[in-house]
Amino acid sequence: xxxxxxxxxxxxxxxxxxxxxxxxxxxxxxxxxxxxxxxxxxxxxxxxxxxxxxxxxxxxxxxxxxxxxxxxxxxxxxxxxxxxxxxxxxxxxxxxxxxxxxxxxxxxxxxxxxxxxxxxxxxxxxxxxxxxxxxxxxxxxxxxxxxxxxxxxxxxxxxxxxxxxxxxxxxxxxxxxxxxxxxxxxxxxxxxxxxxxxxxxxxxxxxxxxxxxxxxxxxxxxxxxxxxxxxxxxxxxxxxxxxxxxxxxxxxxxxxxxxxxxxxxxxxxxxxxxxxxxxxxxxxxxxxxxxxxxxxxxxxxxxxxxxxxxxxxxxxxxxxxxxxxxxxxxxxxxxxxxxxxxxxxxxxxxxxxxxxxxxxxxxxxxxxxxxxxxxxxxxxxxxxxxxxxxxxxxxxxxxxxxxxxxxxxxxxxxxxxxxxxxxxxxxxxxxxxxxxxxxxxxxxxxxxxxxxxxxxxxxxxxxxxxxxxxxxxxxxxxxxxxxxxxxxxxxxxxxxxxxxxxxxxxxxxxxxxxxxxxxxxxxxxxxxxxxxxxxxxxxxxxxxxxxxxxxxxxxxxxxxxxxxxxxxxxxxxxxxxxxxxxxxxxxxxxxxxxxxxxxxxxxxxxxxxxxxxxxxxxxxxxxxxxxxxxxxxxxxxxxxxxxxxxxxxxxxxxxxxxxxxxxxxxxxxxxxxxxxxxxxxxxxxxxxxxxxxxxxxxxxxxxxxxxxxxxxxxxxxxxxxxxxxxxx
Numbered sequence: 185x186x187x188x189x190x191x192x193x194x195x196x197x198x199x200x201x202x203x204x205x206x207x208x209x210x211x212x213x214x215x216x217x218x219x220x221x222x223x224x225x226x227x228x229x230x231x232x233x234x235x236x237x238x239x240x241x242x243x244x245x246x247x248x249x250x251x252x253x254x255x256x257x258x259x260x261x262x263x264x265x266x267x268x269x270x271x272x273x274x275x276x277x278x279x280x281x282x283x284x285x286x287x288x289x290x291x292x293x294x295x296x297x298x299x300x301x302x303x304x305x306x307x308x309x310x311x312x313x314x315x316x317x318x319x320x321x322x323x324x325x326x327x328x329x330x331x332x333x334x335x336x337x338x339x340x341x342x343x344x345x346x347x348x349x350x351x352x353x354x355x356x357x358x359x360x361x362x363x364x365x366x367x368x369x370x371x372x373x374x375x376x377x378x379x380x381x382x383x384x385x386x387x388x389x390x391x392x393x394x395x396x397x398x399x400x401x402x403x404x405x406x407x408x409x410x411x412x413x414x415x416x417x418x419x420x421x422x423x424x425x426x427x428x429x430x431x432x433x434x435x436x437x438x439x440x441x442x443x444x445x446x447x448x449x450x451x452x453x454x455x456x457x458x459x460x461x462x463x464x465x466x467x468x469x470x471x472x473x474x475x476x477x478x479x480x481x482x483x484x485x486x487x488x489x490x491x492x493x494x495x496x497x498x499x500x501x502x503x504x505x506x507x508x509x510x511x512x513x514x515x516x517x518x519x520x521x522x523x524x525x526x527x528x529x530x531x532x533x534x535x536x537x538x539x540x541x542x543x544x545x546x547x548x549x550x551x552x553x554x555x556x557x558x559x560x561x562x563x564x565x566x567x568x569x570x571x572x573x574x575x576x577x578x579x580x581x582x583x584x585x586x587x588x589x590x591x592x593x594x595x596x597x598x599x600x601x602x603x604x605x606x607x608x609x610x611x612x613x614x615x616x617x618x619x620x621x622x623x624x625x626x627x628x629x630x631x632x633x634x635x636x637x638x639x640x641x642x643x644x645x646x647x648x649x650x651x652x653x654x655x656x657x658x659x660x661x662x663x664x665x666x667x668x669x670x671x672x673x674x675x676x677x678x679x680x681x682x683x684x685x686x687x688x689x690x691x692x693x694x695x696x697x698x699x700x701x702x703x704x705x706x707x708x709x710x711x712x713x714x715x716x717x718x719x720x721x722x723x724x725x726x727x728x729x730x731x732x733x734x735x736x737x738x739x740x741x742x743x744x745x746x747x748x749x750x751x752x753x754x755x756x757x758x759x760x761x762x763x764x765x766x767x768x769x770x771x772x773x774x775x776x777x778x779x780x781x782x783x784x785x786x787x788x789x790x791x792x793x794x795x796x797x798x799x800x801x802x803x804x805x806x807x808x809x810x811x812x813x814x815x816x817x818x819x820x821x822x823x824x825x826x827x828x829x830x831x832x833x834x835x836x837x838x839x840x841x842x843x844x845x846x847x848x849x850x851x852x853x854x855x856x857x858x859x860x861x862x863x864x865x866x867x868x869x870x871x872x873x874x875x876x877x878x879x880x881x882x883x884x885x886x887x888x889x890x891x892x893x894x895x896x897x898x899x900x901x902x903x904x905x906x907x908x909x910x911x912x
Contacts, residue, residue, distance in 0.1 A: 211237055215244060227251040242271050246279065253282060256578070256601055256608065262286040269299075277303050284316065285543075289550045291576035293320040312496075312524045312544040319546045323809040328548050330811060332571035335594075335614045342386050342397050343610040346379070350412040350529070350581040351597040351611050355453070357387035358597065359400055360611055361411045380408050383424065403458045404449060408442055412475045412529065412581060416482040420451045423485070424461065425474035444472035446487065465510045466503050473514075479532045484561065485511060486538065488528035495522040500530055500540060502561070521556055521563045529580040538563070541580035551578040553598060565896070573614060575602040621695045623652075623660045625675045628700040633658025637677045637701070638751055640739065644671045648728075649855050651740040675699040676751040682706055707752035708785045709778075713743065713763050716791040721746025725765040727790065732758045737862075748790075756786070763790035764880050772875035801829055803908040805889075806864065807901060811847075813859040815867060822908070823864060827871050829910055838873075839909040840864050841881040845900040846888065854884035864906050879911065
């Protein structure tokens with residue numbers, strides 16, 4: 185090799201070494217800078233530097249995921265954590281936990297549940313993450329979404345591309361916090377890259393629309409955040425959440441900390457002005473105090489704080505006003521409401537009801553809104569509001585329009601960063617839909633309402649699950665929640681032809697179905713329900729017509745004084761007629777070659793045998809998931825035991841009595857208990873037990889195993905059961 189070539193190769197190698205060293209130094213500088221910003225919680229700046237590095241080690245990638253998570257970049261956070269799922273290091277458990285939280289915020293409940301399960305493998309005593317795991321299971325998701333059509337949700341037109349949050353009903357308008365840049369402030373919060381929050385005010389225009397907003401008042405402007413507020417309407421004193429100004433406290437990285445505090449200001453309704461805000465005495469420079477709401481006519485304040493000694497990151501506390509106008513030492517609201525996560529954004533609806541948001545109780549997303557029941561100022565139970573108020577993302581800061589202004593509807597506002605909004609956080613309006621589902625039956629010619637028409641409802645398996653009789657107004661009303669379960673509704677009588685209307689053709693927002701009937705003759709099935717020993721009518725009896733394979737109810741018989749009748753759409757050839765009554769066995773009659781008379785009537789009596797009162801064998805109750813007739817694996821094991829007794833002892837029968845918990849309407853629960861006892865019966869029939877050996881009963885919420893008003897989930901579970909007895 186020539187000397188020139190050697191020199192050229194040496195120069196090239198030296199340049200490559202210099203570029204490699206330069207690249208390594210640049211990477212080291214970027215990582216050091218990113219790590220500094222991460223420790224200072226300046227997540228936007230940390231992301232900028234982390235993203236400039238081509239390859240990140242495990243710890244740096246985890247920190248990048250945390251930065252995405254803290255700035256609500258759920259998809260990017262999920263991807264960052266996903267690359268660490270199979271890495272074995274000391275932070276592995278928290279990778280699974282955070283991956284699960286991000287998957288849950290994206291509605292990926294299957295992935296989230298699997299991640300929480302892996303976290304719990306090494307942290308089995310973490311009760312709050314157990315709740316997160318349960319949140320991802322189908323039974324809980326179904327329960328949380330069952331009322332998703334109960335409210336109409338609207339994104340308000342004044343929302344901006346920036347943060348708009350924490351609405352407060354303020355006389356004829358709304359006060360809210362916003363990071364919109366409609367005045368000179370110039371302070372950017374590097375935690376999320378947005379301007380600090382200020383209070384804004386908006387009123388409805390002539391069209392009834394909240395449209396143009398303005399700064400609330402110059403006296404309440406601050407250099408840093410001004411957030412959730414509450415007005416004491418008796419004294420016109422407003423309490424607001426602000427950053428502590430000029431705070432001389434620094435963290436371990438010598439960065440200034442501006443904790444939150446609560447300031448008070450007096451509002452003058454005549455001049456629409458506020459006095460200069462001043463801090464209240466429960467503030468502390470060493471931790472944050474904020475999100476105030478008032479209870480007991482302004483005598484009690486409930487607020488959020490990360491005060492040391494709590495249950496989690498942020499807890500809810502209360503304080504009482506003293507005779508001298510100061511506030512008492514804060515008292516934690518306890519572990520029924522507070523978790524190891526963040527419990528905040530409280531709102532008092534009335535003296536017995538507190539709303540708040542939490543990221544750890546069983547819920548649909550990140551922060552969910554919950555309703556807490558108070559008794560003498562103490563939390564006794566909580567309930568997730570479910571969809572549509574809650575979503576897979578963050579939902580918080582709920583407030584309600586006073587009842588006297590909402591005209592009988594439940595109406596108010598809340599904050600959400602759900603997908604499809606205008607900005608990072610938006611304010612949404614919610615309003616309850618009509619609580620009743622109405623069927624109106626009229627004559628197709630006269631257009632007048634028809635009295636004494638049978639209205640029958642069919643579910644999506646085409647099973648008859650409801651039957652009603654119209655009054656003189658032609659109306660039938662029932663709970664609108666049941667509408668979501670229906671396939672169709674039919675109307676019929678002895679002098680009007682049967683007509684069926686599919687519920688799917690009715691808009692979800694419309695709760696009225698009008699059925700027009702024409703006069704004509706229908707087939708009828710009629711008869712008596714009789715005591716097989718005495719031939720006397722059994723007064724309180726029930727009759728159901730099942731299809732040919734005995735798995736679906738075709739019609740429900742109206743029974744009066746031991747006599748039943750039902751309208752038919754076709755001959756019930758090879759159908760099963762089943763009758764039942766308290767203290768009697770179930771009779772199963774197969775109808776073969778039915779012959780109607782000239783009026784279209786088919787006669788069929790049913791004979792029931794009185795029950796023996798002796799219970800031969802003790803069988804455990806079977807229990808059901810919430811709002812469901814589904815048989816669990818444990819229930820099937822118990823029913824298999826029942827089958828074994830009946831199969832080995834052909835002279836024995838089984839009595840099945842189904843019950844519900846007290847949630848839901850009385851009528852709905854009666855139908856739910858019927859569906860539950862039918863699911864148990866069908867399981868045994870499919871295994872080979874004849875229907876006439878099964879005595880059925882369903883009681884709704886009338887006969888609870890545990891009497892309670894504010895029931896725990898354990899008590900609810902014990903009440904939704906089928907009791908089983910083996911009889912001679």
